[in-house]
Amino acid sequence: MPIKRVGLIGGGTMGRGIAQTVAAKGIDVYLVEISQEALDQAIKGIAQNIDAEIAKWGMTEGDKRAILARIHGTIKLDELKRRKVDLIIESVPEEISIKKKVLEEIDKFFAQDILFITNTATLSITEIAADLKRKERLIGMHFLNPVPKTALVEIVRGLSTSDRAFEEAKNFAQEIGKTPVEVFEYPGYITSRVIVPFLNEAMYVLMEGVASAEDIDTAMRLGFNFGIGPLTLIDQIGLDELLLWMESLFRELGDLKYRPCPLLRKLVRAGYLGKKSGKGIFTYDEHGHKIQDKPSVLIKH
Amino acid sequence: MKIMVLNCGSSSVKYQLIDSDQENALAKGVVERIGMSGASLKQSRFDGDKLHYVGEILDHTMAIENVLAVLMSRNHGVIKDKNEIDAVGHRVVHGGEKFEASVLITREVMDIIKDCIDLAPLHNPHNIKGIQAAQRLLPDAPQVAVFDTAFHQNMPQHAYMYALPYSLYRKYTIRRYGFHGTSHRYVSHIAAEMMGKPYSKLRIITVHLGNGCSMAAIKDGYSIDTSMGFTPVEGLVMGTRSGDIDPAIILHIMGQEELTLAQANTLLNKHSGLWGISGISSDAREIIEEAGNGNKRAQLALDVMTYRIKKYIGAYTAAMGGLDVLVFTAGIGENSPVVREMACKGLELMGLKIDPVKNKQAIKTRMEISKEDSKAKVLVIPTNEELVIARDTRDIVLGTKPD
Numbered sequence: 001m002p003i004k005r006v007g008l009i010g011g012g013t014m015g016r017g018i019a020q021t022v023a024a025k026g027i028d029v030y031l032v033e034i035s036q037e038a039l040d041q042a043i044k045g046i047a048q049n050i051d052a053e054i055a056k057w058g059m060t061e062g063d064k065r066a067i068l069a070r071i072h073g074t075i076k077l078d079e080l081k082r083r084k085v086d087l088i089i090e091s092v093p094e095e096i097s098i099k100k101k102v103l104e105e106i107d108k109f110f111a112q113d114i115l116f117i118t119n120t121a122t123l124s125i126t127e128i129a130a131d132l133k134r135k136e137r138l139i140g141m142h143f144l145n146p147v148p149k150t151a152l153v154e155i156v157r158g159l160s161t162s163d164r165a166f167e168e169a170k171n172f173a174q175e176i177g178k179t180p181v182e183v184f185e186y187p188g189y190i191t192s193r194v195i196v197p198f199l200n201e202a203m204y205v206l207m208e209g210v211a212s213a214e215d216i217d218t219a220m221r222l223g224f225n226f227g228i229g230p231l232t233l234i235d236q237i238g239l240d241e242l243l244l245w246m247e248s249l250f251r252e253l254g255d256l257k258y259r260p261c262p263l264l265r266k267l268v269r270a271g272y273l274g275k276k277s278g279k280g281i282f283t284y285d286e287h288g289h290k291i292q293d294k295p296s297v298l299i300k301h
Numbered sequence: 302m303k304i305m306v307l308n309c310g311s312s313s314v315k316y317q318l319i320d321s322d323q324e325n326a327l328a329k330g331v332v333e334r335i336g337m338s339g340a341s342l343k344q345s346r347f348d349g350d351k352l353h354y355v356g357e358i359l360d361h362t363m364a365i366e367n368v369l370a371v372l373m374s375r376n377h378g379v380i381k382d383k384n385e386i387d388a389v390g391h392r393v394v395h396g397g398e399k400f401e402a403s404v405l406i407t408r409e410v411m412d413i414i415k416d417c418i419d420l421a422p423l424h425n426p427h428n429i430k431g432i433q434a435a436q437r438l439l440p441d442a443p444q445v446a447v448f449d450t451a452f453h454q455n456m457p458q459h460a461y462m463y464a465l466p467y468s469l470y471r472k473y474t475i476r477r478y479g480f481h482g483t484s485h486r487y488v489s490h491i492a493a494e495m496m497g498k499p500y501s502k503l504r505i506i507t508v509h510l511g512n513g514c515s516m517a518a519i520k521d522g523y524s525i526d527t528s529m530g531f532t533p534v535e536g537l538v539m540g541t542r543s544g545d546i547d548p549a550i551i552l553h554i555m556g557q558e559e560l561t562l563a564q565a566n567t568l569l570n571k572h573s574g575l576w577g578i579s580g581i582s583s584d585a586r587e588i589i590e591e592a593g594n595g596n597k598r599a600q601l602a603l604d605v606m607t608y609r610i611k612k613y614i615g616a617y618t619a620a621m622g623g624l625d626v627l628v629f630t631a632g633i634g635e636n637s638p639v640v641r642e643m644a645c646k647g648l649e650l651m652g653l654k655i656d657p658v659k660n661k662q663a664i665k666t667r668m669e670i671s672k673e674d675s676k677a678k679v680l681v682i683p684t685n686e687e688l689v690i691a692r693d694t695r696d697i698v699l700g701t702k703p704d
Contacts, residue, residue, distance in 0.1 A: 002336055002359065026312065026337045056560065057568035060541075070337075149561070 003027055003172055007085035009077070009102055011042025014119055015091035017147025020046050023070040024063070024148070025176050030083050031073050039073045046071065049148070077102075078109060087115040087172065089141070094120060099128050107132045115168050117141045121192060122248060125158030125185050136162035139169045142189055143178075153178040154189045187252040188245075196245045196258075199237075202230035203261035206281070213281050213295045231281045232290070235274035239281075243268050302698070303327070303385055304691040305442075307365070308392040309431030311423070312336060314364045318372055318379060318386070319691040326687070327379040328372060332364040342367050344377065352377045361427070362434040369438060389435045389444045390694030392483070392686070393428045395421035396448035398474060401455060403693035406432060406444040414446065420474070420531075445694040452482030453517070453524045460526040460620075477535075479527035481509045483689045485517040486524075488630045488682040495669065495680060496626060504621040506614055509684065510585075510640065511631035514539045516610070518617035526620055528613055534569055537613070538606040540583035543573035545609070578602035585633045585640065607643035614644065618651060624677040627653065630684040635665050645679065652676025 006022050008015060009032045019029045019042075033039035050067060053059045072083075080088060088106060092098050103116055116138045118128055129135040140156030153173045157166055166182065173180035183189045188196065205216055217229020234242055246260035267280065274280030275288055283291045302322065308315040317329040330344030330352075340358035345351050352371060358364050369383050380386065391406070397417040404410055411432065418425045428446075435444055461477040462470065469475045485507045492507075493500040501522040508516050514537040517527040528536025528544075538544045546569075555565050576583035579602040581591055591599035618624040629641050638660045645655045654675035663670045663681040671679035 004336070004338065004359075026334075028338050053564075056558065056564050057572045058561070058564035059567060060571045 003086045003175060005030065005083055005085045007080035007083070007088040008032065008091060009080075009088065009106075010091035010093075010119075011039060011045070011073075012091065012093070013145060014143055014147060016042055016046045016049065017145060018089060018091060018119065018143060019071050020049060020067060021148045021178075022176050023067045027070065027176070029071045030080055030085055031071055032077055032080065033073065033075055036075055039075055043068070043071065043073055049146075053148075077105060080106070081109060084112075085114070087117060087168070089117040089119055091119040094122060096123050096127060099123065100131065103128060103138065104131055107134060113137065115139065115165055115172075117169060117172075119143055120156075121189075122187075122245070125156055125161065129158050129160055135160040137165050139165045140183075140185070141169060141173070142183075142191070144191065151177075151179050152191070153180050154183045154191060155180045156183045156185055156189060158185050188249055192245060193249070196242065196249060199230050199234050199242055200246055200258075200261050200264065203234070203264045206231065207261060207263035235280040235282055235284075235290075238274045238276055239264060239268050240273050302387040302695050303380065304694050305386050305389045305435075305439075306392070306687045306690045306694075307389060307431050307435060308687075309361055309427045311427050314361060314368065314431060316365075316368050317687045317691075319687065321691050321695040324688060324691075329687075330368065330371070332358060332368060334358075335364050336360060340364075342371060344368075344371055346377065346379060350377055360434075361430040362437060365431070365434045365438055383439060384441065386439060386442050388442050388694045388698045389439060390690040391428060391432050391435070391444060391446050392449070392690060393432075393446045394424035394449045394480070395478070396446070396450045396454075397478075398454065398476075400446070400448050400451050402451055403445055403447040403690075403697060405697050406436075406446050410446060420478070443694075443698050445690075445697050447483060447690045447693050449480045449482050450478045452486040453477075453479035453527050455523045456525055456527070463531075475531055477527070477530040479515065479517070479524070480529045480533050481513065481515045481517075481527075482524070483686040484509050484630060484684040485515075485519065485527070487686065487689045488628045488684055489517075489519045491667065491682045492626045492628045492680050495667070495682075496678065498625075503625045504618075504623055505626045505628065506617045506621075506624060507628045507630065508610060508614075508634055508644070509631045510537070510610075510629065510633035510637075512540055513542065514544075514631075514633070516613045516617065518620050520621045526617060536609075538578075538602075538609050539574045540585070541571045541574045541576045543569050543577065575602045575606060578605060585637060589637065589639050603640070603643065607640055610640075610644040611646075611648065614648060614653075615651070624651065624653070627677060627679045629679070629681050635663075635681055635683050638663070641670070641679070641681070653679065655679055 005028045007030050008019055011031055011033045019031050023029050033042055047068060050059055050064045090099060090102050092102050099118055118140050120140055121142050125140040129138040132138055139161045142154035142156060144150040144152060155169050170180050202216055205211060206213055213231050217231050220226055221229045243260055243264055246258055250258040271277060272280050275284050278284050282295055285291055304319050304321050306317045306319055312335045314332040317326045319326050328344055328346045332342045334340040335358050339355060341355045343353050358367055372378050372380055373383060393414060395417045397420055399413045414425060414429060432444060465475060489505045489507050490500060492505055493503055505519040506516060513533050515527060515529040517524045534542050536544050551565055554560060575585060575588050579588055579599045581599055582588055588599045588602050592603050633640055641660055642655055645653050654672040655670055656672045659670040665683055667683060668681050669678055670681055
C-alpha cells in the first residue's frame with residue numbers, strides 16, 4: 001500500500017528537508033509546528049532551499065509549485081488525525097523529554113495502527129518508546145543533512161520495534177528515494193559512530209602540530225577521494241555538535257578512544273562553533289563562504 | 302472494431318476509444334495525479350459531452366478501471382459492456398533494438414520491454430504498469446505495443462553509431478534510437494498520399510515540433526536518420542531541452558558549478574532550449590509574440606531554434622541525395638507559419654520555396670504550402686499518433702500486416 005499522506009511534526013532544519021523530500025515524491029505532507037510564526041518560517045525555509053536548487057538548475061519553478069502545494073501547514077496536532085495520515089514522523093528538537101511527550105500524545109489520540117517514525121541521530125529508540133502503548137510501532141529514521149540530497153537513511157530498530165514496522169519503514173524510505181540501512185540500536189548507529197572519532201582524530205592531528213589545517217583537509221580529500229576535508233566538515237557540522245557527540249559516545253561506551261580532543265573543547269568554549277558562528281577551524285564571510293587560507297586565530301602554527 | 306489506445310505516464314493515463322472502421326475517436330480523456338490526492342479524470346466525448354471527475358485513484362489499475370466505468374456509464378459513456386472493446390493498443394516509448402514494428406504483447410514481448418527499462422527508466426516502467434493493468438481488466442482483449450523507437454530501427458549503422466568506444470555499444474547498447482517514430486511514420490505516409498507517389502520512391506524530411514522536437518530523413522520508405530538519439534535530448538532546440546551541444550560543455554559546467562548528476566540532467570532537460578535562452582517561456586507561441594514585441598532574447602531563442610532545423614534540412618537532404626517533400630507537424634509545426642518560414646528561408650537554391658500566403662493559411666490543417674515552382678514540396682500535416690496505434694492494433698489483431 002503506497003503512502004499517500006504523511007504527518008510531520010517539527011519544521012526545523014531536518015523537518016524542512018524531510019518535508020521537501022517527501023512532497024517531491026508526490027506525497028502530501030501535513031506539517032505541524034508549535035506556532036503560526038514557526039510554521040511560516042518553516043515553509044519559507046523550504047521555499048528558499050528549493051530556490052537555491054533552482055539556481056543550480058536542479059529543479060524548476062514548476063517543481064517548486066508542486067512541492068509547496070503538497071506541504072500543508074497546521075499548528076494543531078489533532079489535524080493529523082482528521083487528515084487520516086498514513087504515518088507520522090516526528091522531527092522535534094533532539095531532546096528525549098520533548099520527543100516522548102509528542103509521541104505519547106499522538107499515541108493517545110490516534111486510533112489507527114499507524115507507524116511512528118522518530119527522526120533522531122542520538123537518542124535511544126527503546127527509551128523514547130518506553131511509555132508508549134504501541135511500542136512495537138515506533139522506529140527510528142536517521143536522515144542526514146541536507147535531507148533532499150543525501151541518499152542514505154539509517155533505520156533504527158529499538159528493542160521492541162516489530163519486524164512489520166521495520167518493513168514498512170524500509171518501504172517508505174525506498175518510496176521517497178532513499179537507500180535504507182538497517183541498524184540495531186546502539187550509540188552512534190553506523191554513520192556517527194564511524195565519522196565522529198575520525199573527525200576527532202583530525203582535531204588531534206591539528207592540535208599536535210602534525211600538519212596545517214589546510215593540508216590535513218587536502219590530504220584526506222585527495223588521498224581518499226572525499227568530497228570534503230574532515231576539518232571543513234567539522235565546521236559545517238558545528239564544533240559544539242561534534243563535542244556533544246564525543247561526550248555522548250564516551251559516556252555511553254566508556255572507551256578512551258572516544259575522549260574529545262582538548263582543542264575541540266577549547267574552541268567550543270571560545271565560541272568558535274564553525275560555519276554557523278563565522279569561525280571555527282576556518283573563518284567564514286557573512287555568506288558562509290570560507291575565507292581561503294585563513295585558519296582562525298586560536299590555531300597557531 | 303473498437304480499440305482502446307493507452308499512453309501511460311508516471312502519474313497519468315491518456316486514453317482514446319477509437320472506432321477503427323470510421324477512424325474516429327468515440328471518447329478521449331486523461332487521468333491525472335494517479336496515487337496523489339486530487340486525482341482526476343477528464344473526458345470529452347465525440348458529441349461534445351464533457352466529464353471532469355475528482356476522486357481517489359491510487360494506481361494505474363484503478364485509473365483504467367475508472368476509465369472503463371466512465372466509458373460504460375449511462376450518461377457519459379460510449380459502450381455498454383467492456384467486452385465491446387476489441388483490443389488495446391499501448392504506446393511504449395522504448396523498444397530497444399528488438400522491435401522494428403508494432404507487436405502483439407505476449408509474455409516474451411513483456412520480458413523484452415522490461416529489459417528496455419534501463420534505456421528509458423522514466424517511461425517504460427509506467428508503460429509496463431499500464432499494460433499489466435489493462436491485461437488484468439480486459440483479459441479477453443488482445444494487447445498491442447506500438448513503440449516510439451520502432452520506425453527508426455532500420456537506420457543504417459553509420460547513422461546510429463556514436464564515435465565512442467565500441468565496447469559501450471556492446472555493453473549498454475549506446476546508440477541512436479530516435480523517438481516520435483509513430484508521428485514521423487504517419488505524416489510521411491500522408492505526405493506520399495498527397496504527392497500521389499509511392500511511399501517507397503520518395504525522399505521525405507519530417508519535422509515534428511511539439512513539446513519535444515525531432516526530425517527524420519525518410520528515404521524509399523525507411524527512416525534512415527533522425528535527430529533524437531540515445532535519449533530525447535539530442536537534436537533540435539526544444540521547449541526546455543538543449544538539443545545538440547558540445548558534450549564537453551556539460552563536463553565543464555559540472556566541474557565549474559560542482560553540479561551533481563541530477564542537477565546536470567535537469568539543466569539539460571528542464572532549464573535549456575527556448576526557456577533557457579529566452580528566460581521568458583518554453584512555449585513557442587509566447588516566444589514568437591515576445592520576439593514580435595522586440596524582445597531580443599526571445600528573438601535569439603527563435604533564431605537558434607529555426608537555424609538548427611535548417612541545418613538538419615540541409616544535412617538530411619545531403620544524406621538522401623536530394624529532397625522531394627518536407628513535412629511540418631505537431632503543435633508548433635502545425636500552427637506556426639513564422640517557424641516554418643524561418644526554417645526554410647535561404648533554402649531556395651536547394652529547390653525549396655515556401656508560398657507566404659499559403660503558409661499563413663495553413664493552421665492545424667493538411668495543406669501544401671510551397672510555391673508552384675518549388676522543386677521540393679512543403680506540406681503541413683497534423684499528426685495523429687493515436688490513430689496509428691489504433692490502426693496497428695487492428696491490423697495485428699486481424700492478422701493483417703501493418704504498413
